[in-house]
Structures are given as structure tokens and as C-alpha cells.
Amino acid sequence: AAIAAAVTRPAASAPLFAGMEAGLAVDGLSAVMVVTVAAVTLAVLVFAAGEFAADENRGRFFGLMLLFAGAMLVTVTATTLPLLLMAWEVMGAASWALIGYRWRRPERAEAADVAFLTTRAADLGLYLAAGAAVAGGVGSLRLDALPNAASPWLHVATAGIVVAALGKSAQLPFSFWLSRAMQGPSPVSALLHSATMVAAGAYLLLRLVPLLDATRWAGPAVAWAGAVTALALGLVAVAQTDLKQLLAASTSAQIGFMVLAAGSGGVAGGTTQLVAHAATKSGLFLAAGAWLTALGTRQLPALRGAARRYRQVGAAFTVGALTLAGLPPLSLWAAKDEVLAAARTGGTALYAVGLAAAAVAAVYSVKAVRYVTRPLPETPQAGYDTEQRGTRRVARTASAPLFALTLAAAVLGVLALPGPASWLKRLVGARGEPSPAPWELGLSAGVAFAAAGLAWRCASGPVPVPRTA
Template sequence: MENNLLFSLAPWAVLLPVFGLLLNLVFGKRLGEKGIGLIASLATGLAFLVSVLLAIALSRHPEATVVPLADWITVGQLNLAWAFRVDTLSVTMMLAVTGVGTLIHVYATGYMHKDVRHQGDPGSYRRFFVYFNLFIVAMLLLVSANNYLMLFVGWEGVGLCSYLLIGFWFNKGAEGIGNARAAKKAFVVNRIGDFGLLIAIFLLFWNFGTLEFDGIFAAAAKAAPALVLVITLFMLLGVTGKSAQLPLYVWLPDAMAGPTPVSALIHAATMVTAGVYLIARSSPLYIQVPAAQMTVAWVGALTALFAATIAVGQYDIKKVLAYSTISQLGFMVAAVGMGAYVAGMFHLVTHAFFKALLFLAAGSVIMGMEHGEEQSAHGRAPGDAHSLDPQDMRNMGGLQGRMRTTFWVYLAGALALSGIAPLSGFFSKDEILAAAFRNMPVLFILLLAAAFLTAFYMGRQIFMVFFGKARSAAAEQAHESPPVITVPLIILAVLSVVGGALNLPGVHSLGHWLEGSLAHTPTVEFIAGVALLSLAVALAGLFLAWMVYGQRRMPFKDTDPLARSLGGLFTAVYNKWWVDELYQAVILRPYQQLSDLLARTVDMGWIDGTVNGLGSAARSFAGQLRRLENGYVRSYALTIFLGVVAIMAYLFFR
């Protein structure tokens, strides 16, 4: 009885942020920044509370429960409802989304306070939090849906919020439209993925006649393997779009144009993991077709390594983290592809902690740099006041002394990401590596290489940003951020450090917890050798980073020491393997030429010609006809008389 009451709270997890965003939308202008931030954070926080209550209810009653809210579509046999699926998988996601989301909301109240002033548009504060709450709504819809269509609504919703937030400063960026371009790119690339997911949903409905998860999984068990293979592969296309996997990852680095809390919440912790969640949710389908699983695993592992190589050559502090996110998402996708769903979800949760932490801390660093730049700009000519890029790591250095809290939390996040025991990343990554070692040794090597590069580029970042001498005046003047920024950072840092406790080897608390919804997942046993190897690789990566960047102090604006030793390889990495240029040449240019052809010749020439021709034909005909309406009454009378004559003739000859 009590449990049912708790389960019936599930819709409130979505409704509370809805109220938050409506309140801010309607009354935001009068509330002021404090009120807006409070409402938005409170709405997300209460959603987190609801998730916790659901988790408590689930711990007593681990069976999946469906909480219907309202009918949606009832046409013929199709009956879709707004129904929330409360099981351990969705609640895990809800906890991660709302938990990390709340911390980022709190952080954003402080960050955006400065950012809107730095960008010169304080009125956007409200807009930001409306979008932010809308994102939480869409994300919760995505993870708590009980059918694929409702999931798709959330899927599109987060895509929309991502678009809106990437282009939040839509009039900034390169040439004044750089940010808007990045947002458009994200949206278009995501549409390609969404197209795949949509096709998968169509196929599901076409063949199984339903979109409810349980109905589909029951029916799919008897379906032809080829059909399931096609469905799962189309679904994988959706995953590659949303979770930024090869070959559709290109939007995520550009998405860093959004404000840093956006990068942390949407493009690191939550939205981009939707693909992993989708595969985990659809695991009964994937388990039926090993070929699809294999494809997923390969895509994930290749992405992990590929993105990690690019991350090594980036100078923008957020771009490094973006490629790192792609790489880590590759780890998760590889894990779920290999059937290690628990490992994938585990890494998803820990990654949400430490990557959100890293982004937020990076935001703190950027804020410190912007502050320092404003300080140092006083003595300079106003012309080159904004000549310095506050996100470029080459301008930083030596920040550990001036931003102590940020440094320590950043270090915690970086070590967790690198996989240093006993931080959270070690356990989750190790579980994936162990699963790969058992199932697919080739992938194990790929992932291990990616792990090495991960440790290396994180070490590179730490040494470039926090150690050595300040390489710009701004870095010398940088100072620590206020508590509203640092407190969420500290909380996230603690979570990153102890997050591994969720699924310790041998205890497997997360594994047992997820058994309710991922019953078919084998537990990945801890392999000491693999763990030691991965730890050694991580340490080696960090050591190498120290060798290159920490030992000799990097002078101001010097070329990267790696560039000297690696030569052309570093240029390739720095230019992201020219993937964007490749897409530009292979897909975009022919596409644009085709569009141009269609637009100019076909549309403007033929179609417009036909339509305009019809129009002008009607016009000229009407012009001729207009002469009848000459205004002379006698002429009209003659016309009427003509009719009378004709009617009489008809009557006579009838």
C-alpha cells in the first residue's frame, strides 16, 4: 500500500520541473536572479527527492512498475499512454540525471550570474533556467518512458534543449554566428541519428503492433533474427547520433560553444548517455542478435580510441573534455555492446559524476581566467581587451596556487577519469575492460590504448593548466570562484572519489540492483590481472604526461612539446584527423551542390516556373475577362439579355 503510494509519485519527477519552468517562464521577470535560480534548482532538487523515494520503493519491491498518467493516442488497436516505467534501470538514470542535475543547477546559478554579465545580456538569465528545466523534463521523460514513442518525445526534447543551449549565445562566436552554427550542426547531425531511431520505431510498430516495452520484448523473442538485426542497427544509428559515436560524433566538440553548465549537464553527464540507456533498455532485442551487439561494441571501442587520440592534440580546455566525453561514451557503448550492461551503466553513473565535475571545474577555471583578464585589461589599451582566449590552455599555467579548491577537485576528477585506484573511474572502467578481456580480446587492446591516452591527455591538461608558470597576465590575476560554484564541485568531487563503492568487485550492489530490469546480464567478475594492467597503463600515461609537460616548464605560447617529437602525427591529431574537412568534402559539398541544383534548376526553374506560369496564365486570362466588366450598365444588360436569348432557344429546341 505504502509502496504503491510511493510509485504513484513517479509522474511528479517530470511534473515538478515542468512547474519550475512554467513559474520561471511566467513570473521570471519579477522574481529576479535569486528567485529564478532558487525555483529552477528547487524543481530539480524535488525531482531528485522523488527519484530517491522511488528508489526506496524499488528496494522493497524490485519488480518493474508502470505508473499510468493519461491516455495519449487511442487509434484502432494502437493504445499509447503517458505511462512511467519505474524499474531499477530507469530509476538509476533518474537519480543520476536529477542528482547531478541539481548540483549543476546550483552551480549554474552562480556561473550564469557572471556569464550573463560577461556576455552583456543579463536578461538571458531566466531564459537559461527555463531551457535547463525543460531539459530535465525531457530527459526524465526519456528515461522513465514506458513505450518507445514517449521515449522518442524525450529523445527529441533533449535534442531541442541541446540545440537551444548550445546556441544560447547565438549572436556570439566566430563571425557572430559561430555558436548558432554549432547549434545547427548539433541539431542536423542529431537528426540523422533520430532518423535511424524513428525508422527503428516504425519497424517495431509495423511488425509487433505495439510500442510498449514489455509487449515488444515478448513479441521480439519470436521474431525473425534478420528483422531484429535491422531494427537494432537502425537504433544504433540513433545511438551514434545522440551519444556522439563514430561516425556522427562531430557535433559534440562544437557543442562546447554552449555555456559550461550546459556542457556539463547535457554534453557530458546526461543527454549523451541517452544512447547507452537506449541500448540497455532495448537489451532484450540486442541479446537476440550477436551481430548487432558486435557492431555496437566495435563502434564503441573505435570511438573510444579515436576520440582519445584527438583529445591529445587539443588546446581548448573544454574541447579536450569534449573528446574525452566521446571517448568515455565509446567505453560505455562498447560495454553495452558486449552485453556488460551493468558495467556500462556503472560507467555511465561514475562518468556523470567525474565528467560533470571536470566540466564545472573547467568552467570555474574559465571564470577565473575571465576575471583575471578583466583585471589585467585595466592597464592595457581597450582594443586588445578581448584578444585572449580564456579557454586556451596555452594561456593558463600555474593556477594551482591561485585556485586551490578548483585545483583539488579538478585533480580528483582527472584521476578518476584516468582510472587511478581507488577512485570511481577505476572500478567502472576496469569492469568494462574485464568484460572486453573475456569476450573480445581485440577490443580489449583498443580500449586499453584508449585508457592510456585518457590518462595521458588528462595529465597533460592538469600540467598545462595548474602547474608551471602563468603564461598570460590573465592567468596571473586569476582567482578562486565563490562558494556557490565550489560547493557543488566539492560534492561532485566526493562522489567521484567514492562513486566506485556503488559496484565494488565482489559486492556488486549496482549489479544486484539492476537485476530487476537487466536480469539477463551476467556479472562481470573482477580480474586482478586486468585491473593491475589498467592501473599500470593509467599511471604510465600520467607519468608520460609529466615527462612531456611537467618536467620542463612550458614557456609562454610555445609550440606543444609533443608537436616536436611527434611531428606530422600531432598535426593530424590537432586537426582532428581532418574528419570535419572530410565530411565537408565528401558529404556536405556534394549535398550543397545537389541542393543548389535542386533549388535553382528544379525548384526555381521548373516548379516555380510551372506555378508562376499557371498564375500568370490565370492573370492574363482574367485580364481578358476583365474587359467584360467594363462598367457600362448597357453592356451588362446586353449580357443578361444574351442569357435570356440562349435560355429561350434552349426551351424552344428542347
């Protein structure tokens, strides 16, 4: 159905309020998102089918996951602000229920509350934007008409949308809620961090680049917010010893590249980054979830040798992590260069911060690989079963989605090659965007390899013996 929608580009609308419609349409940008959301959701649900015990409420889980993905699909196809707001709110409510799915442990319910209240506070920006748009003469509240709002309401509407987008995508200063969301089941993390809620804010900014351009100040502010988040949260990821927390911090950092692209006017580059990251990050979270189920831990010292013990999961995780590191010729290397080419138009300083963030990405990604690929310890049970009782096996349903996501993570970089990149720019209406020069490709590759080599060397020291609960 998603592929059919992407090909046929349907549109529909219905009266909602006086002078306003509830509109849905699939254009070039939303066609890419519809296929991405559907593909990642399918892979995550297939994986989740083998992850839950017989005594758990599977109907509630899968129902909430489908509601969550459905809200994201409405968000990316909405053409009017009221309908987008409705889907935006449903997505937030579904995320609250999914993060706190195993609510009998108080810390999980509290984590769901923190995530919901933080994003909910930022979401008020959309209501502010709607009111400002009406006051500024955009009574239809069509997204493509928002840049036509009269000043000063144009600036108020833009500020509201920027705040809502940064909150949803866990960008500074709202990034703290994403680490709390790790209390949810691993399939929830895989979907939330890849193609749905956390990507929604970045998508909205990519969709509304004309609005950012209309104010002059919003584009540079968004670009710097994304660049600083990519660097700062990347450093947070480097410091983590909990695998899921490392992946969570890296999500904020990687989304930062998409926000940087939006602020720099790089719609095609941001879209390439979004799609490649969705496949990569969902695969990494599913691999981490498979190890958590099997070994009962997500602490990196305790996961020493996990990639050797469970080879299929280990291979998928290694490819995904090297992709996240931005190593050529894997997909996020090419995607990041598209983003950095757009960032360079905003100044050398912005480009330098983005390049530094790319180097940090190689460090935290290779650090994780080094831990899980070490030789098996003499006492492999040390540190196991600290989060839950491990099953010592990986579900059969894990292989197919992990293989599909790993393959996508490796090859989606073709979207940044000259021919496909030109096609994507036409598709999303971003003709004239800069492409990376050969020296930029070489520089980013050299920086990534140097940072990866340093991380591998530093992570090769003695591993502390994990504490057993």
C-alpha cells in the same frame, strides 16, 4: 523526489494510439539514472546561479535547463517507444537552444545548428525502428517487446536504434558535433556531457541489450563502435590545447566505454561507468567554467598555474582529472575494469583496444593536470581574456557543487567492489555478468600509472607563451 521514485518504483500509463500506450515506469536501471540525472542537474544549477551576469536572461536559461533535464528523465523512464521518441526530440530541441544560448555571436548559433542537425539526422533511426517494429508484429511498441519482432524487421528496427543511439552519444561517425557544442555556456556543457543527452544513447543501448542479442550482429558491431571511438577520440583529446575541447573529446571516448559495455552485454559495468563518469565530467566542466569566468580563457598554456591561483577549483579539477585517468583507487579505474571484463568475453582484440583506450585516457587527463598545476608564470596575465573578459574571481556558489561532485567522482567506484557490484547486478537485472579477475585489475592499474607517468614527463617541457588577444 528522485530518491523517492527510486525507492517506490512507480509506474503509470495512458492510452496514446490504437493498441499503444504512453508508459512510464521506474525499474532498477532507470532508478539509478533518475537519481544520477537529478543529482547532477541540481549541482549544475547551483553552480550556474553565480555564473551569469545581471543583464542576462536567467529565466530563459534555467527554464531550458529544467526542460532539458526533464526530457532526460522521461527518456530513462519511458517503457514505450512513442513516449521515448517524444522526450528524445524535446531533449534535442532544448540542447539546440542551450548550446546557442548566447546567440548574438553567429558562431554559437551555427554550432547549435550543427549539433542539432547531426543528432536529428541520426534520430530518424528511431522512427525507422518504430515503423519496422509495427511491421514486425510489435504493435504495442513496448521496449521490452521489440526483440520479438519478426525477421527481417527485427534487424531493421535494431539498426535504426543503434544509429540513433550512436548519434546522440557522439560516437563515430557522428562524434564531430560534440566539439561544436562547446560554444554553449559551461553549465550547459557540464550537464549535456555528463548525465543527460550524450549519455542518453548509451543508456538506450544498455536498456536494449536483449534486442542487440536477438540479432547476433548488433552486439559485436556496437561493441566495436564503442571501442574504436574510445581509442580514436582519446587520441583527439591528447592533441587538444583548448581545455573544453579536450574534455569534449574525452566525453565521446568515455561514452565509448559505455557503448562497449552494452555491445558486450555488460549492463552493470556500463551503468557503473555512466554514473561515475557523470559525476567526474560534470565536475571537470564546472571547474573549467569557473576558470573561464575568472580568467577569460580556456587555452591550456594560458591556464598555467590556475590550480594554484584558485585552489578550491584546482583541487576539484585535479581529483576529477585523476579519476578520468582511471588511476586506482578512484572510481573510473574500477568502472573501466568492469567494462573490460565484459569486453574480454567478446575476444582478446576487443579487450586490447579497450585497454589501449584506457591508457590514452590517462595521457589526456594527466596532460591537463600538468598544465594547470605548474608554477605561476612571471607574467600571469599573458593569454587571459581571449574568450571573454575575466572577473578574476570564482563565484561563491561554485564551492558546494564542486565539492559534492568531486567526492562522488572519487568514491563511486565502490559500485564495482564485490559486494556492491553483486547488488548492482541484481538491481539492473544483470546477474551472471563477468567480474574482473585480480590480474585484470593489476594490469589496468599498471597501464594507467605507466601512461600517466609518461604524460606527466612529456607535459613537463617548456610551455609556449600564449598569444594575447
